[in-house]
Amino acid sequence: MPPLARRNLFHDKVRLTVTLTGIVFAIVLIVVQIGLFIGFTSATSNLIEHSGADLWIGAKGLAYLEQAGPFSERKLQQVRGTPGVVVAEKYILTFGRWQRPDGRKESIVLVGMNPDLPLGGPWNLTAGRVQDLKSADAIIVDELYRQKLGVTQLGQVVELNGHRARIVGFTQGIRSFTTSPYVFASFKNAQTIADLGEDRAFYLLVKAAPGTQIRKLRSDLAARLRDVDIYTTGEFSRMTQFYWMFTTGAGIAVLLAAALGLVVGIVIVAQTIYATTMDHLREFGTLKAMGASNGYIYRVIIQQAAISAVMGYALGMVASVFIVRGSREGGAAILFPWELAVSMFFLTLLMCIGASLVSINKVTRIDPAMVFKG
Amino acid sequence: MQAAIAVHNVTKTYSAGDAAVHALDGVDLSVQAGEVVFLMGPSGSGKTTLLSIMGCILQPTSGSVRIRGREVAGLAERDLPAIRLAHVGFVFQGFNLFPTLSAGENVELALDLKGIRGHEARRRAQELLDQVGIGEKYGVYPADLSGGQKQRVAIARALAGAPEILLADEPTAALDSHVGRRILELVRNLAHSQGVAVVIVTHDSRMLEFADRLVHIEDGRIVAPEEAAIPALAVSMLDAAPLGVSSA
Numbered sequence: 375m376p377p378l379a380r381r382n383l384f385h386d387k388v389r390l391t392v393t394l395t396g397i398v399f400a401i402v403l404i405v406v407q408i409g410l411f412i413g414f415t416s417a418t419s420n421l422i423e424h425s426g427a428d429l430w431i432g433a434k435g436l437a438y439l440e441q442a443g444p445f446s447e448r449k450l451q452q453v454r455g456t457p458g459v460v461v462a463e464k465y466i467l468t469f470g471r472w473q474r475p476d477g478r479k480e481s482i483v484l485v486g487m488n489p490d491l492p493l494g495g496p497w498n499l500t501a502g503r504v505q506d507l508k509s510a511d512a513i514i515v516d517e518l519y520r521q522k523l524g525v526t527q528l529g530q531v532v533e534l535n536g537h538r539a540r541i542v543g544f545t546q547g548i549r550s551f552t553t554s555p556y557v558f559a560s561f562k563n564a565q566t567i568a569d570l571g572e573d574r575a576f577y578l579l580v581k582a583a584p585g586t587q588i589r590k591l592r593s594d595l596a597a598r599l600r601d602v603d604i605y606t607t608g609e610f611s612r613m614t615q616f617y618w619m620f621t622t623g624a625g626i627a628v629l630l631a632a633a634l635g636l637v638v639g640i641v642i643v644a645q646t647i648y649a650t651t652m653d654h655l656r657e658f659g660t661l662k663a664m665g666a667s668n669g670y671i672y673r674v675i676i677q678q679a680a681i682s683a684v685m686g687y688a689l690g691m692v693a694s695v696f697i698v699r700g701s702r703e704g705g706a707a708i709l710f711p712w713e714l715a716v717s718m719f720f721l722t723l724l725m726c727i728g729a730s731l732v733s734i735n736k737v738t739r740i741d742p743a744m745v746f747k748g
Numbered sequence: 749m750q751a752a753i754a755v756h757n758v759t760k761t762y763s764a765g766d767a768a769v770h771a772l773d774g775v776d777l778s779v780q781a782g783e784v785v786f787l788m789g790p791s792g793s794g795k796t797t798l799l800s801i802m803g804c805i806l807q808p809t810s811g812s813v814r815i816r817g818r819e820v821a822g823l824a825e826r827d828l829p830a831i832r833l834a835h836v837g838f839v840f841q842g843f844n845l846f847p848t849l850s851a852g853e854n855v856e857l858a859l860d861l862k863g864i865r866g867h868e869a870r871r872r873a874q875e876l877l878d879q880v881g882i883g884e885k886y887g888v889y890p891a892d893l894s895g896g897q898k899q900r901v902a903i904a905r906a907l908a909g910a911p912e913i914l915l916a917d918e919p920t921a922a923l924d925s926h927v928g929r930r931i932l933e934l935v936r937n938l939a940h941s942q943g944v945a946v947v948i949v950t951h952d953s954r955m956l957e958f959a960d961r962l963v964h965i966e967d968g969r970i971v972a973p974e975e976a977a978i979p980a981l982a983v984s985m986l987d988a989a990p991l992g993v994s995s996a
């Protein structure tokens with residue numbers, strides 16, 4: 375096919391610019407919103423996902439990570455005695471008050487775990503070691519929250535729930551979805567800081583022996599323990615994600631903004647493709663008179679839409695990558711996995727072709743007899 | 749001999765709001781392969797309507813339209829494009845070239861519709877442009893061609909894929925008369941050499957020498973030349989006057 379679609383598209387540079395701007399705008403809006411959604415979602419559950427545990431046991435009525443209440447740790451012995459359990463550890467996860475050196479108070483989430491086991495502990499350390507948590511008063515925080523927590527250096531002493539605490543390490547990129555940063559401590563230190571009774575814990579984390587059927591193990595545990603809820607790590611992660619993203623409405627807002635981007639994109643692109651079609655209406659009439667089938671003419675219009683889509687996609691990806699990079703240091707991470715990039719290509723294509731349907735409808739109705747009119 | 753195209757007892761009634769316009773009223777016309785027919789008549793007499801029906805752009809209200817013996821009058825709307833593509837080439841008063849395609853690409857597009865692509869399409873497009881005398885204009889865009897050159901491209905495009913029928917609605921109206929004469933001369937020569945049946949609507953009686961046959965139409969009916977309200981001679985006299993009909 376002679377390059378009618380491409381030539382007509384590039385013929386009007388101003389309109390092409392408007393089309394591409396519309397597509398890029400829509401892509402960036404969608405990528406940012408969906409990227410935020412993914413970022414938020416992963417932040418809600420990253421502690422669970424990185425826990426290394428197979429099962430989470432909490433007091434009955436458990437719905438999401440931060441909601442847990444303390445229960446008796448005496449169940450720990452029963453858990454450890456269950457065949458298939460390799461490791462079972464107490465775990466603390468509770469809100470606390472942090473006092474900055476300048477006196478300002480910040481809410482934090484205190485995480486207490488066993489520094490000798492890789493279960494529910496901090497990861498991605500940039501300074502210090504997990505074992506450093508064994509010393510008295512030791513805590514580890516994330517670099518992202520240095521400013522929020524008023525932290526400047528290792529060894530700094532702060533106040534947590536009125537108790538003295540000392541920073542022995544930093545992690546990088548452990549975001550919390552609630553605005554309260556995670557503060558890691560040994561189980562014992564956390565117990566003191568949280569003023570938790572001797573025999574209380576928030577969770578029991580279970581690691582199963584290799585080859586164990588997790589669901590089977592869970593029902594074995596459920597048969598032995600009373601007044602607890604037991605979830606696999608995957609289930610608990612999804613429950614927590616669902617709670618924060620949908621029950622609270624946070625995720626809906628973000629997804630609505632993404633949908634808005636799509637609508638804006640479709641409207642702008644539909645408008646400009648339609649204007650281009652109207653400019654060339656006589657040519658489409660001529661094509662019809664020459665015997666072109668509707669399919670042939672649709673192909674010309676869809677080609678225009680597809681060329682716009684591919685160009686807009688390329689520009690939109692460049693813009694998105696810059697924005698995503700810029701967000702890394704900020705409070706909200708926009709995640710941009712390759713699956714999103716690939717999906718965006720098809721979404722852009724679909725958006726542009728969808729937008730050209732208005733034009734296709736118009737061209738279908740052209741009366742080829744128009745070509746005889748002066 | 750079978751006519752390239754034959755219309756028989758064709759009527760066409762347009763409904764314009766409540767009123768009905770009887771644009772054609774029992775028209776008979778056959779054109780043989782290689783024959784050049786000039787269709788003449790006053791404004792509103794039904795020339796364009798008849799041409800549209802012969803070219804399968806419009807369906808008649810009643811009557812028969814046969815292309816090489818095949819009845820096409822009753823065909824469904826969706827079957828008409830294929831008939832046009834296979835049998836008919838059009839030339840328009842306003843050229844109707846694709847402005848963003850070069851002269852050669854305009855012809856290639858017509859070949860593409862018929863499934864001729866790539867190298868073969870380029871070769872044939874060049875051949876067609878050579879035939880109409882502007883072989884050196886292959887890569888030139890319509891905006892940079894004169895009116896006569898544009899109409900030559902349009903003729904090359906109409907003849908791409910060798911249709912049996914060529915229909916032209918006032919192809920010289922937008923051209924200077926000496927340019928128009930050369931265009932009609934070209935069309936006649938191509939019609940004779942390639943055996944294409946040609947119907948040309950024209951107001952311009954100075955061009956009559958290029959016709960094999962004249963057909964007059966008035967109020968939607970074919971009339972004998974001597975009955976025509978404006979005989980050829982009178983038309984040519986009007987043309988010569990400052991307010992000639994051809995300027996309308």
Ligand SMILES: Nc1ncnc2c1ncn2[C@@H]1O[C@H](COP(=O)(O)OP(=O)(O)OP(=O)(O)O)[C@@H](O)[C@H]1O
Pocket residue numbers: 762763764769770771789790791792793794795796797798
């Ligand atoms: N689409 C239409 N709807 C209604 N009436 C129409 C339509 N097309 C043409 N007509 C009418 O049909 C009659 C014949 O029109 P047609 O265009 O065939 O005439 P013509 O001989 O080509 O005229 P001209 O020399 O002005 O081009 C006219 O009265 C015209 O007004």
Ligand SMILES: [Mg+2]
Pocket residue numbers: 795796797917
């Ligand atoms: Mg007319």
